[in-house]
Amino acid sequence: MNDPTETLLAQSLANHATEAPSDTSLLADVHTRLGRRRRARTAGAAVLACAAVATAITGINNLTNEVAPSPAPATVAQPAKGWHWESYSNIQIQVPDSWQDGTFSHLWTCRGGKPAGPTVGRPTTGIVPMMACGSLAPPVAERVSHAFFDYNLQPGVFARGNGWTEEAKVFGAVGVSVFTDDDAVRRQIIDSAQLITGTDAYGCAPSSPAVGNTRWRPETGDGVAAMGEVKSIQICAYRGTTSANQPPPLVASAQLTGDDARAVGEALREAPEIPDRGVFSGNVTAAEGCQVSDSEILVLRLRGDSGEQEVVSRFAQCGATGFDDGLMVRQLTKPVLKPVVDAINRPEFIPPALQHLLR
Amino acid sequence: MAADGDSPPDFDAWVSHRGAHLLRFAYLITRDRNRAEEVVQDALVAAYPRWSRIASDPDAYVRRCIVNANISAWRRIFRRETLVDDPSILGEAGPDHAIAHADADSVWQLCASLPTKQRAAVVLRYYEGLPDAEIAEILGCSASTVRSQIHRALASLRTTLSSSEEVLR
Numbered sequence: 001m002n003d004p005t006e007t008l009l010a011q012s013l014a015n016h017a018t019e020a021p022s023d024t025s026l027l028a029d030v031h032t033r034l035g036r037r038r039r040a041r042t043a044g045a046a047v048l049a050c051a052a053v054a055t056a057i058t059g060i061n062n063l064t065n066e067v068a069p070s071p072a073p074a075t076v077a078q079p080a081k082g083w084h085w086e087s088y089s090n091i092q093i094q095v096p097d098s099w100q101d102g103t104f105s106h107l108w109t110c111r112g113g114k115p116a117g118p119t120v121g122r123p124t125t126g127i128v129p130m131m132a133c134g135s136l137a138p139p140v141a142e143r144v145s146h147a148f149f150d151y152n153l154q155p156g157v158f159a160r161g162n163g164w165t166e167e168a169k170v171f172g173a174v175g176v177s178v179f180t181d182d183d184a185v186r187r188q189i190i191d192s193a194q195l196i197t198g199t200d201a202y203g204c205a206p207s208s209p210a211v212g213n214t215r216w217r218p219e220t221g222d223g224v225a226a227m228g229e230v231k232s233i234q235i236c237a238y239r240g241t242t243s244a245n246q247p248p249p250l251v252a253s254a255q256l257t258g259d260d261a262r263a264v265g266e267a268l269r270e271a272p273e274i275p276d277r278g279v280f281s282g283n284v285t286a287a288e289g290c291q292v293s294d295s296e297i298l299v300l301r302l303r304g305d306s307g308e309q310e311v312v313s314r315f316a317q318c319g320a321t322g323f324d325d326g327l328m329v330r331q332l333t334k335p336v337l338k339p340v341v342d343a344i345n346r347p348e349f350i351p352p353a354l355q356h357l358l359r
Numbered sequence: 360m361a362a363d364g365d366s367p368p369d370f371d372a373w374v375s376h377r378g379a380h381l382l383r384f385a386y387l388i389t390r391d392r393n394r395a396e397e398v399v400q401d402a403l404v405a406a407y408p409r410w411s412r413i414a415s416d417p418d419a420y421v422r423r424c425i426v427n428a429n430i431s432a433w434r435r436i437f438r439r440e441t442l443v444d445d446p447s448i449l450g451e452a453g454p455d456h457a458i459a460h461a462d463a464d465s466v467w468q469l470c471a472s473l474p475t476k477q478r479a480a481v482v483l484r485y486y487e488g489l490p491d492a493e494i495a496e497i498l499g500c501s502a503s504t505v506r507s508q509i510h511r512a513l514a515s516l517r518t519t520l521s522s523s524e525e526v527l528r
Contacts, residue, residue, distance in 0.1 A: 005466075005517050006485065012466040013387055013486040020386035021396050023378035027371060029396075030403045157375060183371060 024156045028169055028190065035191030080188070085201035086120045088149035089174045089247040092200045094192035095120055095147055096185065101252065101345030118180070120345075121148035122251060140164070145180035147189055151247070153177055169193050174247045202255045204236035206248030208299050210312045212241045218326035221309035225328075228305030230265025232257045236299045237344050240314065251296060254343035265302060267335035268311070274322050274329045298340065332357055370410050373417060374403060385425050387482045390471055398428040422497045426479045469519050477512040480505055 079085055079094045086095055099118040140162045153168040153175035160166050160179070167190050168177040176193050178186045199205050210216045221227065233256040239249040256264060298313040300323075311325045313332070322329040323336065334357045341358065368376075381402070385395035402424035406417060413420040470478055476498060483494040484505075491502040498505065 003513070005513055005520065008466045009470075009481060009513075009516065010485040012470070013482060016467050017383040017387055017486060019392070020379075020383040021392045023382055026378040026382065026396075026399065026403075027374045030374065030400055030407070033400060033404050034407055157371070159375075183369070187371070 027157045028155055028167060031187055031191055032169070079192075079201070083188075083192075085253075086147070087196065087200040087202070087204060087250055087253045088122050088176075089250055090196045090206040091149065091171050091174055091176055092194060092196050093147060093176055093189055095189055099145070099147065115144050115146075118145040119147075121146055123150060143179075143181075145182065145185070147176055147178045149174060149176050151175075171195050172247075196250075200250070200253055202236070202253040203234040203301065204250055204253040204299075206250045207242065208236065208238055208249075208297075210297055210299055211238045211249045212243075214314065216312070217324055218310035218312060221307060221326065223327040224265070224268050224302065224309055224311065224323075224325045224330075227265075227302060227307050227309050230261050230268075230302050230304045232303045233261045233264055233340075234301040235340055235343055236301075237346060238297050238299065240297050252344045252346055254345075256339060256343055260339055260343075261302075264336055264339050265304060267333060268302075268323060268330065271323060271330035271333045271336060274331055300340070334358065368414060368417070370407060370414075373414075377418070377421075381421060381425065384422060384482065384487065387486055388426060388475065388479055398425050401428050419493070419497050422483075423499065426475065426498065465520065466516060469516055472519070473512050473515065477508045477515075480508040481512050484509055 082097055083094045084097055085092050086099075086101070087093075096118070099120050101120050101122070143164060151173055153170050155168050155170045155175065158166045158168075162181070164179065164181045165183065165186060166177060166179040167186055168175055169190050171193075176190075178189045180186050196206050235254045235256065237251040237253065239251055242249040296315060298315075300311040300313070302309045302311060309325055311323050313321075313323045315321060321332050323332065324330075337357050378399075381399045382395055385399045386392060389395045389398060399421075402421045405424050406413060406421050409420070410417070470481065473481065479498060480494055483489045483497060484491075489497075491505045494505045495502045498508075500508075
């Protein structure tokens with residue numbers, strides 16, 4: 001390359017190539033777009049199917065001159081077979097059913113033992129031992145696949161050696177990180193990650209008026225006693241308190257249906273009323289051994305034969321416990337509490353003082 | 360990225376390995392960081408469903424997508440002309456290596472005036488160092504067309520550079 005123009009050209013291109021954008025998030029961005037495209041195609045297929053059904057219904061109506069049936073209520077976004085939704089703050093992801101909630105996290109070296117199987121981790125309101133925590137991945141024998149919701153994540157794909165990869169996707173302040181040696185599973189989880197707009201797959205909003213207001217009570221419905229047989233229960237778990245500069249307080253969500261929902265509904269009706277507890281007291285004190293700021297709350301929405309009813313339950317370590325449907329506060333009982341806590345896979349949700357209810 | 364044995368490379372592994380290189384190539388073609396990211400993502404999204412067919416040589420396919428994305432029909436309509444700085448102001452630099460640096464920068468500016476295919480041919484030859492046959496495969500033309508494109512591009516650059524030198528005298 002003796003031509004000065006060619007030399008200049010090569011030099012100029014080499015110099016300016018260094019100004020190219022980084023590939024840090026390229027793979028994640030591509031998979032986000034692929035995921036979006038898949039979802040759009042699914043939605044498009046659904047729209048076409050609906051259009052076909054609507055056309056058929058219209059045709060039948062035209063022939064029979066009968067009134068078309070009212071549209072079915074919106075359904076929960078269906079996860080892939082063998083997968084389920086997990087939510088945290090304003091993000092939801094799909095994970096395999098074998099991935100269960102747990103406290104295992106990126107604080108690898110802080111754990112005393114390896115979980116039995118893949119987990120879904122969330123920042124908890126409890127104490128996290130951080131002394132001597134390291135940021136490096138543990139030895140392969142101690143690794144376990146997990147998804148972990150977290151703050152201040154660095155988006156991107158990171159090789160962790162021995163075929164293990166960590167991939168993080170961030171939505172504003174909150175993100176999700178997936179760590180596994182199964183690339184297909186990692187991709188499917190990351191592709192499914194999405195912001196919760198309105199409500200999540202279980203019908204839970206990222207926040208609730210019950211959060212930060214210990215005196216808030218459900219205002220609609222005629223009470224649990226008047227709603228007939230319970231068909232389904234949405235379970236939304238929130239941090240007990242929040243502030244303007246914190247991400248939305250949704251911690252986890254789930255749904256009970258069928259016999260499980262009916263049994264919980266019956267057990268709730270049968271739970272004894274707490275006398276003189278028309279309203280929760282927000283004035284629990286340190287002297288009573290309570291840590292209100294550490295509490296989490298449950299907001300349940302029960303759907304029954306005769307209507308819907310919201311029920312809020314707080315789990316401060318003393319005093320303010322029970323199920324409140326706005327008309328009556330009922331005692332916490334195992335037949336109600338255990339299926340609900342099991343559904344959201346959060347046994348640590350219950351303060352130690354109430355753990356006996358789960359035994 | 361060389362695949363293990365005869366097996367084609369995995370998409371994720373290939374993108375992780377080649378992503379930075381593709382972005383540099385796209386940036387040299389598009390001369391815009393955002394646009395470079397966009398066309399590389401477009402190319403990879405297009406490549407993903409065809410991976411089993413193109414995995415034996417994904418480089419050529421993806422780079423062809425990048426070049427074509429930059430000369431798609433609607434963009435041709437709206438981007439017939441690329442603004443470049445007045446050549447007369449590009450050479451105003453000090454002596455010695457500063458002049459060479461200014462000349463290199465002038466070349467970069469002037470590259471913007473080249474049609475996209477000519478620019479792509481120039482990048483593939485002078486940045487990627489590819490032989491004419493491979494450039495031809497990426498650009499979807501013959502090797503002789505590649506040579507002619509590069510010849511025209513160089514002639515254009517020489518003309519503009521010499522005219523800028525005239526202005527500076």
